[in-house]
Amino acid sequence: MASKPGILTDWPWKPLGSFKPLVIEQPKAPTGLWTRLSNLTKLTGMIKYCSMQSCFTWPTNTFQELHTQIWRTDSAILIMLLHAGPVDFLYYWLHRALHHNYLYSPYHSHHYSSIVTEPISSLPLVHPFAELIAYYVLFMTPVLITVLTGTASIIATAGYITFVDFMNSMGHCNFELIPNRVSIFPPLKYLMYTPSYHSLHHTQFRTNYSLFMPIYDYITCMSEELNKYGEVYARKHPKLKVKLVDGSSLAVAVLLNNISKGTTQLLLRGKLTKVAVAVAFALSRKGIQVSVPREDEYEKLDKSFGSEGKLVMSKSYSSYKIWLAGHELTEKEQQKAAKGTLFTPFSQFPPKRMRKDCFYHTTPAMEIPRALENVDSCENWLPRRVMSVSRIARIVHGLEGWEEHECGSTISNIDKVWEASLKHGSEPLRIPALSKS
Numbered sequence: 001m002a003s004k005p006g007i008l009t010d011w012p013w014k015p016l017g018s019f020k021p022l023v024i025e026q027p028k029a030p031t032g033l034w035t036r037l038s039n040l041t042k043l044t045g046m047i048k049y050c051s052m053q054s055c056f057t058w059p060t061n062t063f064q065e066l067h068t069q070i071w072r073t074d075s076a077i078l079i080m081l082l083h084a085g086p087v088d089f090l091y092y093w094l095h096r097a098l099h100h101n102y103l104y105s106p107y108h109s110h111h112y113s114s115i116v117t118e119p120i121s122s123l124p125l126v127h128p129f130a131e132l133i134a135y136y137v138l139f140m141t142p143v144l145i146t147v148l149t150g151t152a153s154i155i156a157t158a159g160y161i162t163f164v165d166f167m168n169s170m171g172h173c174n175f176e177l178i179p180n181r182v183s184i185f186p187p188l189k190y191l192m193y194t195p196s197y198h199s200l201h202h203t204q205f206r207t208n209y210s211l212f213m214p215i216y217d218y219i220t221c222m223s224e225e226l227n228k229y230g231e232v233y234a235r236k237h238p239k240l241k242v243k244l245v246d247g248s249s250l251a252v253a254v255l256l257n258n259i260s261k262g263t264t265q266l267l268l269r270g271k272l273t274k275v276a277v278a279v280a281f282a283l284s285r286k287g288i289q290v291s292v293p294r295e296d297e298y299e300k301l302d303k304s305f306g307s308e309g310k311l312v313m314s315k316s317y318s319s320y321k322i323w324l325a326g327h328e329l330t331e332k333e334q335q336k337a338a339k340g341t342l343f344t345p346f347s348q349f350p351p352k353r354m355r356k357d358c359f360y361h362t363t364p365a366m367e368i369p370r371a372l373e374n375v376d377s378c379e380n381w382l383p384r385r386v387m388s389v390s391r392i393a394r395i396v397h398g399l400e401g402w403e404e405h406e407c408g409s410t411i412s413n414i415d416k417v418w419e420a421s422l423k424h425g426s427e428p429l430r431i432p433a434l435s436k437s
């Protein structure tokens with residue numbers, strides 16, 4: 001249920017109570033009638049195959065008229081273009097609006113009450129009424145336009161409705177069915193979303209709003225960066241009653257804990273997020289040599305480190321047994337690692353492909369407190385009862401009642417967050433290389 005129901009959050013016939021089926025079932029009555037009749041005839045053998053004959057003796061001109069409207073290529077093309085253009089684009093902005101405080105509590109929060117999604121999470125009946133009306137208006141627009149332009153066809157319309165249902169259910173199925181090798185056709189990632197893609201929307205909340213085409217998320221990604229990791233928003237709303245917590249300090253703490261004692265050097269490769277920079281800085285201050293293979297990344301880190309730290313630029317990938325891996329690590333680079341290398345991802349998602357002769361840590365995550373019940377898998381790339389640090393950090397932040405936000409380019413006190421997480425029962429994960437040895 002929505003956290004604060006508003007106008008038309010509930011379906012209008014809810015007050016009818018047990019008389020509800022009279023309204024809901026009524027439109028289905030013809031289908032029901034024919035289904036029952038059909039079942040009855042099968043049972044009794046009342047109507048014989050002679051009825052088929054009369055079907056084929058329909059007047060020829062009536063059949064042809066019907067036939068012309070069954071399939072029209074221009075209808076299918078028009079629906080496809082209208083969906084890929086205005087519908088997906090308008091859905092993106094409608095969805096963003098639904099995440100605004102004014103609409104989130106009365107409507108969209110309901111969809112988020114299913115934390116671990118299932119295909120059923122996408123069903124119309126599990127959405128607030130007003131939200132559903134908005135979706136119907138949007139999705140029926142291409143169909144209506146084909147009707148108004150005289151190009152409507154039965155197969156294109158039915159195909160479109162089926163496509164919307166199919167894609168919507170797939171996005172919520174909570175397991176990945178798109179093989180990694182599909183990435184060999186890079187433009188596809190802009191044109192078709194995947195269960196992992198939408199799962200990130202459910203776990204990270206303010207990202208991946210697109211309907212079926214992630215291109216609109218990529219286009220607006222630039223403006224997200226201008227938001228400086230939420231800092232602009234926090235400054236704009238100084239009296240926010242909620243705290244913004246991105247979990248970066250706990251991510252840094254977990255990553256530092258994952259680097260085993262005695263490590264003297266490691267390689268860092270991937271998009272230099274604020275977590276990556278903070279980890280690299282903390283490691284180098286501990287005396288561990290951080291190597292980066294790319295000049296631009298070396299310069300960026302060098303600037304952040306100042307005169308402190310042990311930072312080197314090195315392209316000898318195979319010399320490092322421990323890699324800190326981020327979002328832009330390519331498969332080609334991964335192949336350069338020596339056999340037995342331990343990869344520790346600092347990004348939200350793990351690498352798309354994993355080498356069988358190497359070890360991989362999970363993305364920054366912790367085991368949930370043993371006392372916590374009814375929690376199984378939160379992210380489909382993590383084991384059961386393991387939760388991403390971003391979620392744990394938010395829970396701990398709330399439990400501790402900390403007043404400051406954790407967003408923007410700064411990182412909170414790493415030790416304080418780490419100790420508070422352990423105090424509330426979260427446990428570090430074992431390092432895979434050690435557990436397998």
Ligand SMILES: [Zn+2]
Binds near residue numbers: 095099
């Ligand atoms: Zn949403």
Ligand SMILES: [Zn+2]
Binds near residue numbers: 111172198202
């Ligand atoms: Zn969803």
